[in-house]
Amino acid sequence: MWVPLVVGVLGLVGVVTAQLISTRRENRSWRREAEREDLRWQRERQRLSDQRVHEMTLHWSHLRNSGYAQLLQATDAYLAALRDHADAASRGEEPTAPEPAAHRVKISECQALIDITGSPRIRAVTGELVRATAGARMSISPGGEARRTGADTAQRAKDAFLAEVRKELGIDVQHTDSRQVPSAAKGQK
Template identity: 30%
Template sequence: MLTGQVSVWVPIVVGLIGVAGVVAGQLVNGWRERRGEETRWRREQQRDARQDRLAWREKRLRIAVEFLVTLSVWRELTVDTWQETRKDGRPSDQTRSGLHESTTRMSEQLAEIKLIGTERIRAAATETVDALLATSAATRKSLGGFDEASRRLSAAVGELRETFRAELGITEER
């Protein structure tokens, strides 16, 4: 071999190393791209799951607030207003009409709570409505004890509110 000349095998080895480098680079890029797509897909799935949880929380919060307002109106009509407007043990037509509307709304909202609420929310709402109906019926039949009934009904609504707050993750900031 003459000096200054390169052996035939050197360009062949350099070519093979070059091809191997290109193939290895393509494999690494493909692996990184697949890994990036999987990571991106996982992030999208987590974001979608968070958005779903937030949407359900908002729905539950909306119906909880509406339900608590309806229960408060119903409690006021069934005890306070009933006591003030009754004549011969019967409430005024306006009170009965308001009570009917409020009871219908409460029934519709309870059905929605039973559909979208958590187990604890469903149970608490059902128990509260049962207690409210029983207490107000007993009070109206006896035509007395309206103040005690009002306190008990307000306490039942307050307990339900606290259950809703706990289940929906609503905390007081101090």
């Protein structure tokens, strides 16, 4: 009678022990799977965060570059309108270009965009370009020397602006004049 009882108790202890061991293994497996899933989720969140940062960087970079290009176009259009008005005035005719003041609004808009998105160096040269362009407006007189001075000052400011933009964008700033012959080529001629 003791033998069946001992066998029954041992069987019951074996079943309970097996169940406990199985539950423990299952809990470990579940924890490992949960940790892996958490790690995957963290990596996915990090990837999405990096992607958002990259997209925002591209967006602001595009907006900044667009502002640079628009400013150059607006200053060129403004100076061309000034030249047209000055040339027409020197001939005693009506100018064919639109009033230069219309271009000043566009220049101001572009400067505002660059003030928001540009680096401190770019903002400084932008201010110089805008001041030089406005200075050309005040210094142009039909057929006078002051006209060239104002336009030359605006051109130097534009060149400084372009050099700073190229530096910021990582574009080669050093460019040679196509009319210059390198010293090595001179010796070979």
